[in-house]
Each structure stands twice: as C-alpha cells, then as structure tokens.
Amino acid sequence: MENISITPDGGEVQISLRDVYYQYESTDESPPKEVLHGISLDVKKGEFVALLGHNGSGKSTIAKHMNAILLPSGGKVYVAGMDTANEELLTNIRRTVGMVFQNPDNQLVATIVEEDVAFGPENLGVPSDEMRKLVDDALKAVGMYEYRRHAPHKLSGGQKQRVAIAGIIAMRPKCIVFDEPTAMLDPRGRQEVMDAIDSLVKKLGITVVLITHYMDEAAKADRVIIINDGTLLMEGKPNEVFSHIDMLREHYLDVPQPTELAQYLRSMGYDIPEDVLTPEECARAILNAKNKL
Amino acid sequence: MISDITIGQFMPGKSFVHKLDPRMKIILMTAIIIFVFLVKNLMSMGAMLGFVVLAVLFSRIPLRMYFKGLKAIWFLVFFTAILNMLYIKGEHIVWQYKAITIYEEALWQSGFIALRLVMIVIMSSMLTYTTSPTDLTSAIERLLAPLKLFRLPVHELAMMMTIALRFIPTLLEETEKIMNAQKARGADLESGGVIKRAKALIPILIPLFISSFRRAFELATAMDCRCYTGGNGRTRLNVLKYRFRDFFAFLLVGGLCAGIIYLNTLAPSLVR
Numbered sequence: 001m002e003n004i005s006i007t008p009d010g011g012e013v014q015i016s017l018r019d020v021y022y023q024y025e026s027t028d029e030s031p032p033k034e035v036l037h038g039i040s041l042d043v044k045k046g047e048f049v050a051l052l053g054h055n056g057s058g059k060s061t062i063a064k065h066m067n068a069i070l071l072p073s074g075g076k077v078y079v080a081g082m083d084t085a086n087e088e089l090l091t092n093i094r095r096t097v098g099m100v101f102q103n104p105d106n107q108l109v110a111t112i113v114e115e116d117v118a119f120g121p122e123n124l125g126v127p128s129d130e131m132r133k134l135v136d137d138a139l140k141a142v143g144m145y146e147y148r149r150h151a152p153h154k155l156s157g158g159q160k161q162r163v164a165i166a167g168i169i170a171m172r173p174k175c176i177v178f179d180e181p182t183a184m185l186d187p188r189g190r191q192e193v194m195d196a197i198d199s200l201v202k203k204l205g206i207t208v209v210l211i212t213h214y215m216d217e218a219a220k221a222d223r224v225i226i227i228n229d230g231t232l233l234m235e236g237k238p239n240e241v242f243s244h245i246d247m248l249r250e251h252y253l254d255v256p257q258p259t260e261l262a263q264y265l266r267s268m269g270y271d272i273p274e275d276v277l278t279p280e281e282c283a284r285a286i287l288n289a290k291n292k293l
Numbered sequence: 294m295i296s297d298i299t300i301g302q303f304m305p306g307k308s309f310v311h312k313l314d315p316r317m318k319i320i321l322m323t324a325i326i327i328f329v330f331l332v333k334n335l336m337s338m339g340a341m342l343g344f345v346v347l348a349v350l351f352s353r354i355p356l357r358m359y360f361k362g363l364k365a366i367w368f369l370v371f372f373t374a375i376l377n378m379l380y381i382k383g384e385h386i387v388w389q390y391k392a393i394t395i396y397e398e399a400l401w402q403s404g405f406i407a408l409r410l411v412m413i414v415i416m417s418s419m420l421t422y423t424t425s426p427t428d429l430t431s432a433i434e435r436l437l438a439p440l441k442l443f444r445l446p447v448h449e450l451a452m453m454m455t456i457a458l459r460f461i462p463t464l465l466e467e468t469e470k471i472m473n474a475q476k477a478r479g480a481d482l483e484s485g486g487v488i489k490r491a492k493a494l495i496p497i498l499i500p501l502f503i504s505s506f507r508r509a510f511e512l513a514t515a516m517d518c519r520c521y522t523g524g525n526g527r528t529r530l531n532v533l534k535y536r537f538r539d540f541f542a543f544l545l546v547g548g549l550c551a552g553i554i555y556l557n558t559l560a561p562s563l564v565r
Contacts (some may be wrong), residue, residue, distance in 0.1 A: 011544055012426070067518060069311065069514060069517065069518065091520050094517070094518055094520050095520060098518065098519075099515075099518040101511065101514070101515060103511060104507075105508070106508045106511035106515065107461050107511070107512070107515040108459065108513070109456060109459060109515075109516065109519075110365050110425050110427070110455060110459060111425075111426055111453065111455065111458050111459050112425075112427055114367060114530065115427060115531070116392065116527075118530035119516075119519055119521070120519040120520060121528075121530075122529060122530060123519060123520040123521045123522065123527060124449050124520055125526045125528050126528055128529060128530065128531075131528065131530050132530065135530060148554060151462075153459075153462040153466070163513075167519065168518075168519070171520070199405065236452075240343055269530050276455050
C-alpha cells in the first residue's frame with residue numbers, strides 16, 4: 001500500500017486500471033475473444049462514477065477486474081495501491097472493494113436477513129460482540145433494519161437488493177462496485193436501490209462505481225465513462241457527455257429523456273440549454289423559455 | 294399451489310420448548326427417542342406417556358399440527374401393530390380362528406410398538422416445529438464439530454444445508470414460472486398416463502437445471518466477493534449459549550430416563 005497514486009488535482013486514487021487487456025479463453029466452439037482493448041481509468045476516493053455501455057461492450061468485464069474476480073491478460077489493476085494479480089492481497093482487496101450484482105437472489109446466502117448481512121463480517125473473523133453493531137448499522141444505512149428477522153425470499157426485489165448492499169456495507173469497504181444493480185427490478189425497486197446508493201455516497205463517503213445502461217441513473221454520478229467495444233469512448237461530467245446526442249446514438253446508447261426533449265425543443269428554435277439532465281431541470285428550462293417568448 | 298409447500302415446519306413461538314438452546318433440544322430429543330425404546334412395562338410407559346403429553350402441552354403448538362404429523366405414519370403404525378399381533382407367539386391365547394391365533398403377549402407387544410412410534414413422531418415433530426432451520430443448522434454444526442478431527446467437513450456440510458434451505462423457495466418459485474411458461478406454449482402437464490406425464494416434465498426440468506447451475510456460479514462469485522474462504526477463522530453473529538432453563542430441561546429429562554430405568558425393574562417386562 002506504499003504506492004498510493006495521487007491525481008494531478010490532489011485526489012487519492014482508489015482504483016486504477018492501467019492499459020488493461022482481457023481475453024476470454026478459447027473453448028471448443030469459439031476462439032479466444034478479446035473483450036477489453038487497453039482500458040486505462042482511475043476512480044478517485046469518494047467519487048461516484050457511472051460506467052455506461054450497451055450489452056457486450058465490456059463494462060461488466062471491467063467491473064469484475066476491480067476486485068480481482070478477473071485478472072487482466074495484459075496491463076495492471078491497482079486497488080488502493082495493491083496489485084490485484086498478487087494473490088496474497090486477495091482478502092485485503094476484496095474487503096476494500098465490495099461488489100453488488102444484478103440478481104439479488106443469487107447473492108443472498110442465509111435464510112434470515114441479519115444472518116446474511118453478517119456473512120461477510122463472519123468470514124473476516126470479526127468478534128461476535130462487534131458484529132452486532134456492524135450488521136445493525138449496515139441494515140439501517142439501507143433502511144432495512146425492521147426486516148432483520150425476515151426470510152429473504154419473502155422480500156421484494158428492491159428490498160432483497162438493499163439487503164445485498166447491506167451485506168457489503170457490513171464489511172466496511174472503501175468502495176462498492178455495482179454491476180447493473182437495478183436491471184432486474186421494477187421501477188419502485190430501482191428507485192429504492194438508487195436512493196440507497198445515493199446515501200452511500202453522501203452519508204458514508206463510500207466510493208461508488210455504478211455500471212448501468214439506464215441513462216437517468218448515470219446522470220446522478222459525478223463522472224460518466226462510456227465504454228464501447230472494450231475501449232473508452234467518452235469521459236466527463238454527465239451534462240457534458242449527454243450533450244453529445246448524435247455520438248451516443250451512433251453507439252446505440254440513449255440519452256436521458258429530459259436531455260432528449262431539451263435537444264428536440266432546441267432544434268425547433270426554443271432557447272433551452274443543451275445540458276439538461278433531470279425532469280426538474282427540464283421543467284425549469286421550459287418555463288424559462290416560455291417566459292422569454 | 295406449489296409454493297404452499299412449507300419447508301421445515303417451524304412455527305414461531307415463545308414457549309419454554311421454543312426457547313431452549315437448539316443443541317440441548319437435539320440432545321434431549323435424541324435421549325428421549327432412545328428411552329422410548331427402553332420402556333418395558335406399564336409403569337415406565339405411563340411415565341414416558343405422561344412426559345410426552347406434558348411436553349406437547351408446554352410446546353404450545355396446536356394439537357392438530359401433531360395430528361398432521363401423525364397422519365403420514367398412521368398406516369405404518371397400523372401395519373406393524375397387525376403384523377406383531379399375528380406373528381408373535383406366547384402362552385396365553387386370547388382369540389383363535391382357523392389358522393389365526395392371537396396371544397396376550399402379542400397384544401401387549403403391538404400396543405407398545407404403536408405407542409412408541411407415535412411418541413417418536415410427536416417428539417421429532419416437536420423439534421422441527423419449535424426450532425428455526427437456521428438454529429437447527431448451527432446447532433448441528435456445533436454438535437458435529439468434534440468430528441472435524443476425523444476430517445469430516447462439518448462446516449461445509451452446514452453451509453450446504455443453509456444454502457439449500459435458502460434456495461428451496463427460490464427454486465420452487467422458478468419451477469412455477471417455468472411451468473407457466475411451458476403451459477403458455479401449449480405444454481400439457483396434467484393429462485395422460487404416468488409415462489406421458491413424466492415426459493412432459495423434461496421441458497421443465499432442463500431449464501430449471503440450467504438456471505440452477507447459473508445461480509450456483511453467481512452465488513459462488515458473490516461469496517468470493519464477501520471473502521468466504523471456508524470455515525477456518527470464521528466467527529458467528531449469533532452465538533449459541535446454554536442458559537439456566539437448558540440445565541433445568543437437562544435435569545428433567547435426566548430424571549425421566551433414570552425413572553424409566555428404575556420403573557422397568559419394578560414389574561416384569563411386557564415386551565421383548
């Protein structure tokens with residue numbers, strides 16, 4: 001942990017991918033397939049980064065490199081200065097960067113919510129008397145404390161996913177990578193999970209990497225990175241990135257609906273800024289434009 | 294429908310039996326089941342029956358639940374009783390008709406065997422009614438811990454039990470979804486003979502297997518991410534602790550066992 005890198009603006013780097021290549025091994029039916037072609041990116045401490053890309057763009061593969069589930073075929077990945085290829089550091093790396101997956105059902109291990117949340121700390125050998133507080137705090141952080149004695153299969157999708165998040169928080173990681181956490185949820189569940197993620201960033205100061213193909217979710221991030229066919233296509237603040245509507249369309253990505261509406265009105269000659277992201281911003285911009293008429 | 298199947302018959306409650314440490318419950322139930330077989334005369338049978346009735350009352354589980362448990366073995370009880378009645382020979386003939394002779398000894402024997410079976414089922418249902426699957430698993434893990442010396446993977450077995458319990462409802466739900474999906478495509482699951490219906494299950498089982506394997510891989514990755522490396526160095530959130538009531542229950546059952554041994558010596562044995 002001696003070589004923690006510092007970015008030019010003085011931020012501490014939590015996760016760093018250096019020129020990462022990855023290829024899936026060949027099977028009987030298919031030749032080896034390279035899915036990442038030299039990705040370099042940094043995630044700073046306390047940052048909320050969204051990784052966007054269409055299906056098969058390699059965004060999930062990138063996520064799996066961030067806590068050593070996959071190791072790069074070429075290049076290096078550092079987590080808080082630790083090389084993920086070093087097997088001795090594996091436990092340390094995984095307690096630094098937690099991961100939440102798409103299907104909440106396939107992440108829950110125990111038959112009772114609080115036992116499941118305790119699974120990570122139990123593995124780390126946390127003493128029983130300290131564990132109670134870790135578990136209770138984690139459940140409160142995602143608003144699932146009242147459900148601590150429930151059976152997971154009786155919860156809704158959004159609730160299950162929040163329990164899965166609590167299971168990671170209980171390990172006190174510095175960073176959590178979310179691999180399309182809302183893809184299998186209904187709109188209400190999506191909202192619950194996004195609210196939980198929001199509070200992680202704001203209240204607990206946890207670094208968040210969110211992999212998604214929902215543009216409105218990415219709009220909440222500090223920084224958006226767009227991945228296309230295993231390379232980095234674009235990177236910047238959400239309003240900068242989403243203003244490139246044509247380029248995004250070209251790569252089969254949507255822009256958030258408010259942005260699209262704003263762009264459309266703009267093209268019709270109304271005076272509306274092009275970096276509108278949320279419905280509220282959009283409504284205000286339209287109101288302003290109307291008042292100017 | 295399919296999701297009505299309850300797994301583990303746990304009925305939450307706050308009775309004395311519910312509150313006992315699950316390890317103690319398993320030990321005591323085993324002791325009781327062993328002693329049910331040692332009951333030899335009317336006095337010891339009376340003591341055992343009395344104890345079982347009291348335990349049933351103290352468990353505060355509705356009586357119909359016990360009857361539900363007994364329903365499954367009714368036939369077995371009846372059948373063994375009849376067989377014993379017909380085959381056991383003795384000295385005092387009670388009833389004779391052509392080739393059938395029934396002796397007094399046989400009547401006692403079959404009555405005892407029927408009562409023993411009933412008591413065993415009642416006591417073991419009591420264990421599952423009053424203990425949550427989680428408690429049961431962790432108790433089994435703790436009780437079997439000494440077997441680790443013989444390289445028995447005790448922790449791994451307990452983990453497998455926990456995961457199985459966790460996924461049974463999930464897989465039932467999935468089975469129902471697949472059945473509905475296949476029905477929507479015109480699959481006929483209800484009509485035809487045994488073979489035709491077994492064949493109709495194939496399009497349900499194959500997707501279920503494939504998705505179970507996918508789930509298993511994903512779960513394994515998620516467990517890796519949560520630093521699972523097996524049983525070594527693991528701690529537990531809820532540590533089992535023996536309390537006063539556990540010692541009380543221990544003394545109670547101990548007294549019962551000693552009493553049965555004593556009562557057995559007071560009168561001649563009625564069973565072999």
